[in-house]
Amino acid sequence: MIIAIYGMGLIGGSIGRTIVKNTKHYVIACDIDPSSMLKAKMLGAYHEEIDDNNISRADLVIIAVNPYQTLNLLEELPAKLKRGAVITDTCGVKRTIVSKMEELKKIYPEVEFLGVHPMAGREFSGIAHSTTSLFEKAYFIITPVHTGIEALVKVKNLFKEIGCEGVVTASADYHDKVIAYTSQLAHIVSSSYVKSPMSKEHHGFSAGSFKDLTRVAKLNxxxxxxxxxSNKDYLLEEISQLIEHLSEYKEAISGENFQELERLLSEGVKRKEYADKLAKEKISE
Amino acid sequence: MIIAIYGMGLIGGSIGRTIVKNTKHYVIACDIDPSSMLKAKMLGAYHEEIDDNNISRADLVIIAVNPYQTLNLLEELPAKLKRGAVITDTCGVKRTIVSKMEELKKIYPEVEFLGVHPMAGREFSGIAHSTTSLFEKAYFIITPVHTGIEALVKVKNLFKEIGCEGVVTASADYHDKVIAYTSQLAHIVSSSYVKSPMSKEHHGFSAGSFKDLTRVAKLNxxxxxxxxxSNKDYLLEEISQLIEHLSEYKEAISGENFQELERLLSEGVKRKEYADKLAKEKISE
Incomplete structure (x- = not known):
């Protein structure tokens, strides 16, 4: 099929390169930055640039740009596409995107819409850091918008073709609630954690904790x-909750309440074991 | 030389196993738990149990038990040792330990004291999780107590013999200040992070952030x-500081202050890059 990719950044570029390398699909692409397009061309991330002519023949459109630009692009695109074409995106938030898709679906019932969030990334951005192994063993989350079964299968198959291991279907609301915790809060914590004046002294003083805790501080x-x-409400809830939990430890330590501190730590061990156990069960299902 | 190890847990057991496997030193050991001693014997972590006779011939004593038990053991040990013997420990805090060593040095000037903190560990404890590769590429920190050069060299050589890559010499105070941040705060954050009700939903919703942020929640x-x-003051400082930083992000998000949020994130990127750059320079020195 003809796959159009908007945005030749880390995600769009990696998707393009992997499709070109591992599948028979034909990739058309564009990016507002000409130098990204040039690098993408050299890295073999697409076959042809998108124009008014070829976009009308695209079977699947993947929007891989920032959330706000995605909302803008979504407005323009459906009018240019053929009947039955699928529009999808790769944003890390889904409520704003999917509700825009729902609006558009009413206006363009002949176009299929589907939100996708591939759980893959790096601490670097841009086409120069794209790889053809980015999606290996990754999960991807899909948030359907009254999407037909054929379109669903088309997208699922493509993500599996480029290496993804599993798919999770979720509502946009559930996606955003969980992602606020598993990914967004982690980025806020890393970015906060690295701000201690002690961060510049870390070398030789860690067996990996510092590295783990600050890996994703290097974000875009x-x-x-x-x-x-775009995920303000759920994220604020998670930050507040984390601050509350940290304060419990702080209070136990400052009050020299040994029993309470040991209880708090034991509870943490149990929660971690429970979370890992559930994940294992899901994998073996 | 004859090396005595008190405590056949993860650290003591791994040290014993690695010495027995990779060196010609003779290891005598003990643990208050007979089943740990039995497992340690089966895993080849020591040659002989410590008794009143052989401890008097030990050249080097490594105390690898919890901080409070270390303080107790330190009281008993010097009287049992020969002239020039070295007493060291593996605790993750150094001020309490080293100040006790300093007291004892005055009473037993013929014994050498030296604080050690090997920067190696696992999310599991106990002899059953010991390995002979635990110290590979690890750094270890030493905090001398008017230690003679011969004793210093003896300990440094041993830790290099069992695989350690580099040694950092630090005062107990500096050690505790940096460790409060690089290691202790990371454990508090992981333990707090995993407490969100969302932790049980994480599977399929992370590309690794959740795993990184909660790895060390599984502590003892x-x-x-x-x-x-034992590190109350410095740790409380770090927790308070992290809460302050988290609150800055929270405020920027809740006030929808885009510019401030982007500034906070950019500052995090710079701090991370600076910390990593300094670490690289130290390695290449």
Missing amino acids: PNMWTQLFM | PNMWTQLFM
């Missing part, structure tokens, strides 16, 4: 600002 | 309670 500030603002 | 509650309480 503009994109993550958009992601955080 | 009793030992870490002792470590945290």
Whole structure:
């Protein structure tokens, strides 16, 4: 099929390169930055640039740009596509995107819409850091918008073809609630954690904790600002909750309440074991 | 030389096994738990049990038990040792330990004292999880107590013989200040992070952030309670600071202050890059 990719950044570029390398699909692409297009061309991330002619023949469109730009692109696109074409995106938030898709679906019932969030990324952004192994063993989350079964299968198959291991179907609301915790809060914590004046002294003083806790601090500030603002309510809930939990430890330590501190730590061990156990069960299902 | 190890847990057991496997030193050991001694014997972590006779011939004593038990053991040991013997420990806090060593040095000037903190560990404790590769590429920190050069070299060589890559010499105070951040705060954050009700939903919703942020939540509650309480002042400072930083992000998000949020995130990126750059420079020195 003809696959159009908007945005030749880390995600769009990696999707393009992997499709070109491992499948028979034909990739057309574009990016507002000409130098990204040039690099993408050299890295073999697409076959042809998108124009008014070829976009009308695309079977599947993947929008891989920042959340706010995605909303803008979504407005323009459906009018250019053929009947039955599928529009999807790769944003890390889904409520804003999917509700826009729902609006558009009413206007363009002949176009299929589907939200996708591939659970893959790196601490670097841009086409220069794209790889053809980014999606290996990754999960991807889909949030359907009254999507027909054929379109669903088309997208699922493509993500599996480029290496994804499993798919999770979720409502946009559930997606955003869980992602606020598993991914967004982690980025906020890493970014906060690295701000201690002690961060520059870390070398030789850690067996990995510092590295783990600060890995994702090296994020793309503009994109993550958009992601955080698009998920404000759930994210604020998680930050507040984490601050409350940290305060419990702080209080137990400052009050030298040994029993309470040991209880708090034991509870943490149990929660971690429970979370890991559920994940294992899901994998073996 | 004859090396005595008190405590056949994860650290003591791994040290014993690695010495027995990779060196010609003779290891004598003990543990208050007979079943740990039996497992340690089966895993080849020592040659002979410590008794009143052989301990008097030990060249080096490594105390690898919890901080409070270490303080107790330190009281008993010097009287049993020969002239020039070295007493060291493996605790994750150094001020309490080293100040006790300093007291004892005045009473037993013929014994050498030296604090050690091998930067190696696992999310599991006990001899059953010991390995002979635990110290590979690890750093270890030493905090001398008017230690003679011969004793210093003896200990450094041993830790290099069992696989350690580098040694950092630090005052107990500096050690505790940096460790409060690089290791202890990471454990508090992991333990707090995993407490969100969303932790049980994480499967399929992360590309690794959840795993990174919660890896060390699976700690040994009793030992870490002792470590945290022994480093109360510096740890409280770090927790308070992290809560302040988290609150800045929270405020920017709740006030929809895009510019401020992007500034906070950019500052995090710079701090992370700076910390990593300094670490690389130290390695290449």
